[in-house]
Amino acid sequence: MKKTYLKASFREIARTKGQFMAIVLIIMLGAMLFVGVKAGGPVLQNSANREVLKQNLSDVQIVSTAGFTNKDLKVLKKVKGASVEAGYQLFYNDPQKNEVFHLLSYNAKAQQNKLSVTAGRLPRTNKEIVLDDQAKKDYHLGDQFKIKSTQINNHQFKIVGFVKSPLFINNEEKGYANVGKGQVDYFAYLSESAFSTPVKSLIQVSFADLKNKSTYSESYKKAVKKDIARLKKTLKNRPQERLNELLRQFDEQLSEAQIKLQKQPPTKDVVQEKEIQSKKKAIVKPVYTYQDRFDNPGFAEYGNLADRIAAIANVFPVFFFFIAALITFTTMTRMVENNRREIGVIKALGYRKSEISFKYLIYTILASIIGVTVGILIGTYILTAIIFVLCSERYSIRHVAFVFDWPSITIAAVVFFLAAVGAAMIALTSELREKPATLMVPKSPKPGKRILLERITIIWSRLSFNHKLTMRNIFRYKSRMIMAVIGISGCTGLLLAGTGLKDSLSSVSAKQFGPITNYQALVILKPNGNVRTVQNELKANPKVKSSFALTTKTVTLHQPDKTNQDLTMQVVPNKDSFKHYIHLLSTKKLNDQGAIITSKIAEDFHLKAGSEIQLTDQGQKLKVHIAGVAENYLGNYIYLSSNYYQKIALKEPKVNSLMVKTDKMSTNLNDRLAQKLLATKEVVSTSFTAQEIKKQNDSISNLNAVVLIFVLLSGLLDFIVLYNLTNINISERMRELSTIKVLGFYDNEVTMYVARENIIFTIFGIVFGWGIGYELTNFILQQAAMENVVFPLVIKPFSYVLAAVLTIVFTLAVTIITHVKLRSIDMVEALKAGE
Incomplete structure (x- = not known):
């Protein structure tokens, strides 16, 4: 008998293979995305680490x-x-x-x-x-x-x-x-x-x-x-020692030159001596730089890319995972409820509760093992490889080093096992409490009740008979409605979050350059560079409109219980001219009583207007009062007026940089300008905002591949969720559907009888999904934020439309599949099933 029951267990899988495969696919997708994306960042870093080793x-x-x-x-x-x-x-x-x-x-x-x-x-x-x-x-x-x-x-x-x-x-x-x-x-x-x-x-x-x-x-x-x-x-003593060595060398050269002059003083020896003397005067203590x-x-950009993927992986796959687990739980619960008559018969034959449960344990454990195993393998080897190839396109690292992310693998296995097996056991516990006679009798249908809409006569009276049926069915089976709306809204939210992430990540440059940074080039001078010489060179270029001289430094912010953070300090000699180059989006204007600090550093260090901070400027400690916080997306800055800097540093700031405004220039013209500025021997480097924009956009484009994967998998999950919920809906209502078919409803009308509910669920799911997607995107961006980059929350109207259209397309696809299935219903057998 036990052997027969075991065979029946496997026949159940064959009989409900569509439902079984849906569970396997949902578990597989959830495990694949969760494990694959969680391992994506470590795989990138491990691949780079293997190369450098x-x-x-x-x-x-x-x-x-x-x-x-x-x-x-x-x-x-x-x-x-x-x-x-x-x-x-x-x-x-x-x-x-x-x-x-x-x-x-x-x-x-x-x-x-x-x-x-x-x-x-x-x-x-x-x-x-x-x-x-x-x-x-x-x-x-x-x-x-x-x-x-x-x-x-x-x-x-x-x-x-x-x-x-x-x-x-x-x-x-x-x-x-x-x-x-x-x-x-x-x-x-x-x-x-x-x-x-x-x-x-x-x-x-x-x-x-x-x-x-x-x-x-x-x-x-x-x-x-x-x-x-x-x-x-x-090496702390070597700069001075090296300076002494160089001075001695010049002294030796001077001595040799003087001996030559004493013997026979030709003009070239005089010139040589003067050159040596000039070089000796120009020499300064060597600077040792450590990189x-x-x-x-x-190198850092590649690491940041991996960190961003890891940050996104902490949110997006978890939500995906939650939806997949929830639908798995619902599917298994409904399956047990639908088999209550069979459970009653088996119980009447003398089977123990543990033996009855065995069939469903086999079903759920098998689905879990297949789904989780395949999902983990695809996620670990295929999904991470795709992420690696697409994200490493701009880098010389070409060999992927796979990583088994055991914490994620363990979580995926445990959660889906509990979702599937737990759902079956919870439902079985409820059913097995009943007596066999009770179980063998179909559950009484829910009594018909007047729904709220019926009380609104002006609307109810205008609805057709079919539409009234749909409304009653929706509110009659509230749990079905809630699960359908949760599933659809979750998937729509995932679709919107995927496209919203792309919109937000690609909006950094647009938010920074133009609205805030309003110059086209930044020229950094040598320590003793002549500003006037550089300005004259700029004026000679017809494409250059104006320039603004200021002091640019790197300073370190110290705060108790916080890691020290480097900031770019810009000391402004003329506040009125400065506003044409940097638009400080702050409630406070730059003044002589304090500094303006940018938003990311203010958020990380819990700073606001009125805060006091301590900075280190080349060894000198500065106590700075924060007058205001300015919006900013790239970099961490602190802005001070020259008067305020002089007040806290007790010295005048030395101009060492120029902000330059130009007409629109090609890369060629930018290169020529940089070349001419370097030729003055007064300039260290010239950076163009066009280069920064390209660099930022290239960096973000690497994440587009990951976002595309999210969107595709979210769409696939959306389709499977809709199909699964509709499949359960039909199997639960087979007698009802057969009855209306016997009553003369055409095939199209029977399909619409079910499809209307799905359409309404889809509409509500889309609306709620937009809200979920917005909040989910916001949360992911907060997790993905870097110490010097803020990602603005930007979701374009097209993204809302795309998420909605894709959800509607999946609903239509499920409707077509449902139509084919409903046409093949055996009405007589379905109606006899309840006898």
């Missing part, structure tokens, strides 16, 4: 304005756990092609920053060169590459290979340069012997204590800060 990316780069000698290396090699390698670098501008190259030295024995060859081979002589893999479109193996620089021994090199370097993972951005247009187009590697300079220009450092840490983990970031602090402490991996072009 393979190529042994250095942890820290040290650059000095005066280069490095053996003494620097000797001091650094004493740092415990540090592996130190020195090399050369310089920026070279090809004036004919207007291309800037970042030239670095290649040493076959070096262990750090190993190159990955994509074509050809690595250099073997000092007359060979390898180029950036991205340069393949302009250069070819065997071509001659010319470099005209006094710092390079040869002027002509043979291109023997194309490579990828772990220092440059962004295919489109290679960093800034101090020559040409100010931006690097490609990097290149030459043999160390090709460089003619007497001192090395950079030092690469790797630390043993960081080898086993994931490069994007918080533990790595904290550890590398400590290691940099150790480097700074070790970690996150200062490499694109």
Whole structure:
């Protein structure tokens, strides 16, 4: 008998295969999206981490304005756990092609920053060169590459290979340069012997204590800060020592020049002595700069991309997961209720409650195992791979490193198991309390009641008979209505959240540039740069409309129990002119009694008008009063008037930057302007808002793939939910539908009898779904916010329309499927079923 009952259990699956597959698909979708998206961020980071380990990316780069000698290396090699390698670098501008190259030295024995060859081979002589893999479109193996620089021994090199370097993972951005247009187009590697300079220009450092840490983990970031602090402490005396060394060198050169002049004073020796004296006067204490991996072009951006996906994954899949679990619960509850007669018969035959429950346990456990297992495998291997490929398009990381996100896998397995098995057990507990005789008699239908709409005569009297039937059925089975509206509104909300995320993420640039930032270029001067010279160069350009000189600094905000945060301080000499370049969207105007701080930093540090903060400005501590908070989307800024800065710093601010307003300019014209400004020898760099907009839009476009996945899967879930609810509805009302068919209703009328309810549920679901989608988008954006980027909540009308249209399309598709099913109803068998 037990064997027969076991067979009956599997026959139940075969008999209700549509319903069984719907449960499996819902569980699979929920598990797939939850596990796949939750693992998306870790997969991106793990893939990058595997690449940097393979190529042994250095942890820290040290650059000095005066280069490095053996003494620097000797001091650094004493740092415990540090592996130190020195090399050369310089920026070279090809004036004919207007291309800037970042030239670095290649040493076959070096262990750090190993190159990955994509074509050809690595250099073997000092007359060979390898180029950036991205340069393949302009250069070819065997071509001659010319470099005209006094710092390079040869002027002509043979291109023997194309490579990828772990220092440059962004295919489109290679960093800034101090020559040409100010931006690097490609990097290149030459043999160390090709460089003619007497001192090395950079030092690469790797630390043993960081080898086993994931490069994007918080533990790595904290550890590398400590290691940099150790480097700074070790080298703290070297800037002064290096200055003394340079002064001694100049003194020796002067002595030699003077001896020559005493013997025979030709004019060229006099000129040489004057040049040496001039250079000696111009020399300043060298500056040692420390850069970690996150200062490499694109490295931090790639990590931020992974963090954004992880932040979105904390919200979107969870809601998706909730809807899927809820529908699974409903489906299983209805299935048990529909089988009450069978349960009554089995119970009357002497089966124990545990034996009766076994059939439904098999059904639900099998559905859960199949759904969860397939969902986890697809999510882990296929969905994460799709996310990786689409999001890594702009990066040189090409090999995906899959991650089993065990916490998410465990949650998915447990929740769906409980949703399916729990629903069956709860429903069974209720049914098994009844006596067999009671169970074998169909439940009495709910008594007919007058609904509220009937009392509104002016409306009720105008409804047709069919419409009245629909209204009565809707309010007669309130639980069915509630579940349908919840399911549809949840799916519509997910669709809207997906499209709303795309709208919001892509609106950052539009909200920042124009409404707030109203200049086209920012010029940063050298420490002793001449502002007047730069202004004259700008005035000579017909495309430049005006410029505004100010002080720009990076300061550090300190707050108890908070991590220190860097801010960009802009000190404004003329408040009236400044408002034409920056629109401070604040309730308070910039004045001489306090500073204006931007919204993100104010939110993170719980600051408001009237707050007092402490800043560190190049070692000097400043106590600042906050006069107001300004809206801002990119970056963290604090604005002060020159008078207020002088009041708190007890010194005048030194102008070191220019905001420039121009007519609309092409990339070519921007490059030419940057090149001319660098040629003045007074400028460090020129950044254009057009570049920032492109960079921001490119960064956001990587997330479009993830958003598209959300929309597609939400749409699929929407369809399955509608189909499942309609399927349950039909199976519960088979006798009712057969009756009206016997009474003479045509097939189309029978279909509309059910479809009208779905249409009404869909309308309510869309309206409620819009509200859910709006709030869900807002919540996701709050989770996805970064320390220097605010995502505005922007949902375009088209997104509302699209979410509604897709929901309606799915409703129509389900209606067509329902129509086919209703046409095949065996009326006689259906009516006999209750006998």
